[in-house]
Amino acid sequence: MSDGWVNVFDAQREAERKLEPGARGYFSGGAGDEVTLRDNVAAWRDWRLRPRQLTGVEEVSTAVEVLGAPVAAPVLIAPVAYQRLLDPEGEVAMARAAATAGTVMCLSTLANTRPADVAAAAPGGRRWFQLYPFRDAGVTRALMAEAVDAGFEAVVITVDAPPGGNRERDVRSGFTLPAEVEIPSVAAALGGSRTVTVEETFELMSRSLTWEDLGAIAADAGVPLLVKGLLTAEDAKLAIEYGAAGVIVSNHGGRQLDRAVTTAEALPEIVDAVAGRAGVLVDGGIRRGTDVAIALALGADAVLVGRPTAWGLAAAGSAGAERVLAILAAELELTLALLGVATPAELRPGHLRSRLPTRVYSEAEVSDTSF
Numbered sequence: 001m002s003d004g005w006v007n008v009f010d011a012q013r014e015a016e017r018k019l020e021p022g023a024r025g026y027f028s029g030g031a032g033d034e035v036t037l038r039d040n041v042a043a044w045r046d047w048r049l050r051p052r053q054l055t056g057v058e059e060v061s062t063a064v065e066v067l068g069a070p071v072a073a074p075v076l077i078a079p080v081a082y083q084r085l086l087d088p089e090g091e092v093a094m095a096r097a098a099a100t101a102g103t104v105m106c107l108s109t110l111a112n113t114r115p116a117d118v119a120a121a122a123p124g125g126r127r128w129f130q131l132y133p134f135r136d137a138g139v140t141r142a143l144m145a146e147a148v149d150a151g152f153e154a155v156v157i158t159v160d161a162p163p164g165g166n167r168e169r170d171v172r173s174g175f176t177l178p179a180e181v182e183i184p185s186v187a188a189a190l191g192g193s194r195t196v197t198v199e200e201t202f203e204l205m206s207r208s209l210t211w212e213d214l215g216a217i218a219a220d221a222g223v224p225l226l227v228k229g230l231l232t233a234e235d236a237k238l239a240i241e242y243g244a245a246g247v248i249v250s251n252h253g254g255r256q257l258d259r260a261v262t263t264a265e266a267l268p269e270i271v272d273a274v275a276g277r278a279g280v281l282v283d284g285g286i287r288r289g290t291d292v293a294i295a296l297a298l299g300a301d302a303v304l305v306g307r308p309t310a311w312g313l314a315a316a317g318s319a320g321a322e323r324v325l326a327i328l329a330a331e332l333e334l335t336l337a338l339l340g341v342a343t344p345a346e347l348r349p350g351h352l353r354s355r356l357p358t359r360v361y362s363e364a365e366v367s368d369t370s371f
Contacts, residue, residue: 002316002323007331008287008308011324014315015086022175023085026198027310030254031165036262037254040285043264047294048353055340062333064344066302067154067224067246067279069126072102073329074344075292077321078283078306079130079156081110084181086314092121094313097321099125101329106130106156106304107147109185110201115147128154130228132161132185133206133217139189140206141220148222155221156248157214160229162202165256170198177201211242218243226279229256231266233273236280246279246301253284253306264294271299289331293339297347 005011016024030037062073077098084090091105091113098105099122106128107118115129129147133140144155169175177183179195187193189204218225224245229252230236236247249267251260263284274280282295283304295303305328312320336344339351 002312002320005323005327008311008324008327011308011311011315011320014320015311019086019314022170022173025169025173026082026167026175027080027086027307027314029167029169030258031167031256032258034254035259036251036257039262040251040254040264041287042285043262044285044288044291044294046264046355048355049290049293049335049339050351050353051338052340052351057337057340057342059342060333060336061343062329062336064302066104066281069153070102071104071126071302073292073325073332074296074300074302075286075325075328075332076104076281076302076304077106077309077325078304079106079108079158080306080310081108082112082177082181082183083108083310083313084112086310087317089317091118093318094309094321095119095122095125095127096318097309097313097325098122098127100318100322101325103325104128104153107152109143109158110183111185112181112183114184115150115152119150119152127152128156128226130156130158131217132158133209133213134185134189134204135206136189136204139185140217142188143185144217144221152223154224154226154245155217156226156228157217158228158252159209159214160250160252160256162205162207164199164202165252166258167198167255211238214239214244215242226281230270231261231263233269236270236273240274240278244278246281247274248304249280249282249284249300250304251284264298267295267298267300286328289328289333289335292328292332293335293344293347294352296344297349297351299349 064074091111095118104126109132129152226246227239227244228248229250249263279301282300286303286305308324309321312324
């Protein structure tokens with residue numbers, strides 16, 4: 001059970017045993033040779049921490065504010081599609097875990113549960129809605145309006161897909177989304193439910209989105225808009241220019257453009273470009289509380305985690321996802337204490353020293369298909 005997990009990798013191992021091969025490959029895989037998938041994790045380990053001593057810190061708090069409201073720790077739940085393939089309750093279970101942990105859940109456009117049902121399951125929780133704009137603008141407007149009407153606090157527009165990345169694990173397994181596992185957004189775009197592939201879902205989405213389109217969505221949203229999928233200072237500046245309240249440094253968990261820069265590498269230049277004018281969050285490869293501390297020291301306001309909470313959900317339902325969040329928060333709390341700071345806000349680049357990476361992958365690592 002999740003009570004016995006020591007770290008998030010314990011949840012990963014248990015999830016691996018439970019998931020069938022197609023779903024396991026979908027949730028764990030990346031694009032191409034999965035170089036970026038692996039590097040996302042490794043890049044946080046290229047930093048070393050510089051603790052300060054005799055700082056007089058006795059009590060530590062992990063609490064922060066994100067978009068003007070509190071969370072118990074700066075670890076939010078990233079959007080993850082098709083959560084009923086992980087657990088029968090899917091996004092409902094994940095929402096309860098987020099509410100209990102005192103953090104934000106970001107609901108995917110490709111969720112198996114409607115926004116109103118997620119809100120009803122965890123009325124005290126904070127929720128954001130991740131949006132893929134569809135080719136049918138009416139579907140896009142309806143999805144966004146439904147989420148806002150259900151009390152979702154922000155819209156997170158993902159801009160690094162479509163098209164979908166070269167996800168070879170899904171090709172090899174023949175992974176498809178069964179018709180009995182409903183995807184309300186896809187059903188609306190298709191005019192009904194049927195078995196679809198991941199590639200077919202991306203074909204329903206707009207590939208011609210421009211910054212002007214993003215500005216129009218920001219103006220229509222009625223809630224703050226965050227832009228997810230940015231890796232350059234140039235795009236971060238444009239996002240703010242066109243109305244974004246925040247940016248999320250992300251390479252889609254290594255699932256889109258293989259050999260794209262890691263989020264740990266991209267974060268500093270984006271923090272500099274934003275210069276305090278908007279929120280900056282980051283996802284990708286976060287597996288430890290030390291990773292969270294490094295991201296915050298580099299200037300992020302918070303991080304999002306996708307795979308770790310998905311592992312928890314697959315392994316032990318809502319309690320498993322909650323346990324993963326608790327582990328990361330506890331690791332962060334200990335890291336803060338050992339660094340000599342009382343709150344995440346006190347973390348600075350001076351708490352870090354970079355280490356030049358030297359990574360040589362073995363043939364086994366390059367061909368690894370483990371979860």
